[in-house]
Amino acid sequence: MFLKATLIIDTKVYFSKTGGISSPQKTSDFFLTISLATLSEVNIMNNFVAKQLGFVRRQAIDYVRNINDSASEIIPTGLKNNIKWNLGHMYVIHEKFAFQLTGQETNYPANFNKLFDPGTKPSDWNIEPPTLSQIIDLLIEQIERVESLLLSKLKEEINPHYKSSTGLIFTNVEQLLGFLIYHEAMHFATIKNIKSIIDN
Incomplete structure (x- = not known):
């Protein structure tokens, strides 16, 4: 209109x-x-990515708040990872896609890559992992950084463009954050599955 x-x-x-x-x-x-409809459509799309990413991150945080640290380290039979690993992995991938690939300053706590990078698993850990509470605090701070630094840069092109291991090519900030919605939701679902196995 x-x-x-x-x-x-x-x-x-x-x-x-x-x-x-x-x-x-x-x-x-x-x-x-002015064409208010056009402006509205742009704002809705920008807000959609931001709100969805913040929504899934905060849902995951709320879900794990009452899990104790020892329970977060249980690895159910047949699985390779635990709740703590999934949360730490969410942090590491978010840091890469939201900050490293967009040219922003990154914040990788000591040993996080060794503990939570793709392909790692708790059974190989030979260093003390952070507590669940520490990871939760980092996850909260991280999504606040995303919202503070990147919401005005969604359409900015990234250089160089990034090609994922599956062949997906990312050219701007919005595309990277869109992928993080999928990634966060996938690992949140895994966390809920592990929790249900532990509880039963």
């Missing part, structure tokens, strides 16, 4: 769906015509 906006000197804004002027006075008006 195309709307015409009339911006009045005293800062009041009047809108008319027909494109007519709804201001009671025309002599001191400054007219600004």
